[in-house]
Amino acid sequence: MAGSNEVLLVRHGETDENAAARFQGRLDTRLNPRGREQSHVLAAALRDEGLRAVYSSPLRRAHETAQIVGAAIGLEPILDERLVEAEAGAWAGRLIAEIIEGERDEYARWRAADPTFRFPGGESVAEQAQRIAAALADVAAGPLPALVVTHGGTIRAIEGLDRPPGASVGNCAVFRLTVPLAAPSPRP
Numbered sequence: 059m060a061g062s063n064e065v066l067l068v069r070h071g072e073t074d075e076n077a078a079a080r081f082q083g084r085l086d087t088r089l090n091p092r093g094r095e096q097s098h099v100l101a102a103a104l105r106d107e108g109l110r111a112v113y114s115s116p117l118r119r120a121h122e123t124a125q126i127v128g129a130a131i132g133l134e135p136i137l138d139e140r141l142v143e144a145e146a147g148a149w150a151g152r153l154i155a156e157i158i159e160g161e162r163d164e165y166a167r168w169r170a171a172d173p174t175f176r177f178p179g180g181e182s183v184a185e186q187a188q189r190i191a192a193a194l195a196d197v198a199a200g201p202l203p204a205l206v207v208t209h210g211g212t213i214r215a216i217e218g219l220d221r222p223p224g225a226s227v228g229n230c231a232v233f234r235l236t237v238p239l240a241a242p243s244p245r246p
Contacts, residue, residue: 059106059107059108062202062203063202063203063236063237063238064202064203064204064234064235064236064237065194065197065198065202065203065204065205065206065234065235065237066104066107066109066203066204066205066206066232066233066234066235067206067208067213067216067219067232067233067234067235068100068123068127068205068206068207068208068230068231068232068233069207069208069209069210069213069227069228069229069230069231070089070093070097070115070117070119070120070122070123070207070208070209070229070230071089071092071093071094071095071096071097071100071119071122071123071126071229071230072089072090072092072093072096072229073087073088073089073090073093073119074087074090075087075151076093076229077090077092078153079153079154079155080151080152080153080154081146081149081150081151081152081153081154081157082119082143082146082150082151082209083143083144083145083146083147083149083150083151083177083180083211084117084142084143084144084145084146084150085150085151086117086118086119087117087118087119088118088119088122089118089119089122089123093119093122093123093229094122094126096229096230097122097123097126097127097230098126098130099230100123100126100127100230100232101126101127101129101130101131102130103232104127104130104131104205104232105130105131107131107203107205108203109131109133109203109204109205110133110201110202110203110204111133111136111197111200111201111202111204111205112124112127112128112131112133112134112135112136112204112205112207113135113136113137113138113141113193113197113204113205113206113207114135114136114137114138114141114206114207114208115137115138115141115142115143115207115208115209115212116137116138116139116141116142117142117143117209119209120141120207120208120209121135121137121207123207123230124205124207127205127207135207138193138196138197140189140190140192140193141190141193141206141207141208141209141212142208142209142212143208143209143210143211143212144177144180144181144183144186144209144211144212144215145177145180145181146177146180146181146211147177147178147179147180147181148177148178148179148180149177149178149180150180164178168183168211169214171183171187171214171215173187183215186211186212186215187215187216187217190208190212190215190216191216191217193206194206194216194235198237202237210226210227211227213227213233214227216235218235219233219235220233220234
């Protein structure tokens, strides 16, 4: 059961582009059959978490995952544009192996969530981190515990999340973020 001050962060289920090891960025791709199955397994695993709200990136792969989970727990996902994946510029749609072969150092910087890294023709990790921090602050101000369905790069950009730098963020992987509890108001 999730704590009353937790936000659960989840990467969407698998897409054909994930299966092909293709960089998606903001390409609006759908879940494949395996991704839908992963989302149903996730929904069953989250059924007893006591979630009070579900938020989602509006990109179809995340929204579909959130809809599957939301249907299982009786909550309608709230779409938040700030939860989208990074604007990957020239990397969008390219095979990851091709990027690694031609831009190994840049790829390593992105994987390590180096805030100074900027996608060629796209967004920086720092810009993405700012955007997601603002979204998470709004989520934390609402009913908790809450679920946020987003993207691997977005999760990687979140500061203070307990995960090894550069580690993979698997499809439908769950990460827990504890939100500081507000101090009680002083009594008059």
